[in-house]
Amino acid sequence: MGIFKKNKQYFTLPPQEDIDRGAEAAASAPSIPEGLWTKCVKCDKFIITDDLEKNHGVCPKCGAYHRLGAHARINLVVDNDTFREINENIVGNDPLGFPGYENKLESSRKNSGLKEAVITGYGNIEGIRTAIGVMEPGFMMGSMGTAVGEKLASLIEFAIFYKLPLVIFSASGGARMQEGIMSLMQMAKVSAVLKRHSDEGLLYVSVPTDPTTGGVTASFAMLGDIIIAEPGTLIGFAGRRVIEGTIRQKLPEDFQSAEFLLEHGFLDAIVKREDLKDYLHRLLMIHRRN
Template identity: 50%
Template sequence: MLKDFFNKKRRYATVPPERQQPASMNEGVMTKCPSCKTIVYTKELRKHQMVCMNCQHHMPITAPERIEGLFDEGTFSEINTYLVSSDPLGFPDYMKKVEQDKKKTDLHEAVVTGKGTIDSHPVVAGVMDSRFRMGSMGSVVGEKIARAIEEAAADGVPFVMFSSSGGARMQEGVLSLMQMAKTSAALKKLDREGLLFISIMTHPTTGGVSASFASLGDYNFAEPGALIGFAGRRIIEQTIRQELPEDFQTAEFLLKHGQLDDVISRTDMREKLSAILAIHRT
């Protein structure tokens, strides 16, 4: 393993700013787990899909990394790639920040949609990336997800969605909120076709995304430790004037209270999805 010390290939940090470790750790040969503080080889951690081998803490990954670890090699084909945001409200510096995120992530928007196979099972999928405007759902994100759902209905295949979002994109105002209805309506059409929708919520899935398509799956799953909820903890506590449980709005809390079907480790996700797709394959 000493050879890893001589691998100087740049490692790009994928963790949102509030959870980042020093860049020297994230972008180098070694990575420090933010949960158990264990220092491990970044190369080995990536082989384990950024799940700590010591404590099983799930670190954020990019949309391309998730796609690579989930789909059969060479089968994923992106759709609606070049849809890009406009600035309908003339919000100060909005387009400047969008352009910065494009360069930072090498993505056009906060979601990647496409077709592929998971263990030979054909699906249409959407994968959100929290590095792009914190995965917020603006007009383009909602449109890409709705089109992907319609593509699944046209092809007669299941739709799989990985959510990672801070909620609706405030810079687009009510147009962003309209995406909640648009995506939900598209899913209703998919349901009328008798087709499967599997929703997987990752850290974080909050706001308008959690209150719309992310919670409408035939199966609703989440990764361990994922923050899932609509309003923030502080707002809820101030509203109800009660202290909330320590694990409130975690995936495990939601599973315990019947709002999820299962909490699945990232390293087991492909196998579990394959089993479900096999059961529902027509």
């Protein structure tokens, strides 16, 4: 009985002056600027973003490596004010009319500030002029389409013409599926130009960064005369779940890590980020041509 009776209201609103006072306090409270803090990918602790950037993307609390954008990577290894970009106006389009692809390209350009998923150019590494390509993980996960392949091939041809050593920092989810076979063709195109670079007796150092996978791993990322990586870098072709499902076996926990690849002969060295510029310089000095 009485279960459908209207319930009494057991709370009352505070006086209007208290409501106004609370609104004024909220409006005057200091706000935390957006982007001030970054959460570590490993220890989950919050780091002041400026401190993380000053430490080249390495967590000062646990030492975890955060991914670096292309510009940050260039600033890490290239001498100040020496980098010059080339072929910056080569951009991808939508050759297959893939649904939503043009919007995705536009969104990636807006979010990353880049026109494509790689920056190519030349600069000095401790005074040694070097051709440099740096892939951008923030642009469609560094996927390789026709524009990326063309920019890299043109960079290598530039290095051949000027007899320059070459360093490519890879960071990619693989060939860009929205461009189909045209993106897969870039694997052969870039690899062929690298052969010409090698035939000229020029040095190519490949630096796969986290993550480097798919068609990029299956082509130019693994064709370096010397291949080095940072600690903990993910490098592989197919994903762990795909491989485990295919071979019906459990893979090691460190499978496809830089440490695993070094142990099995796929890498020549693992280099800490703060030592990378000096390490590259020493390689360039050893292989320097008169």
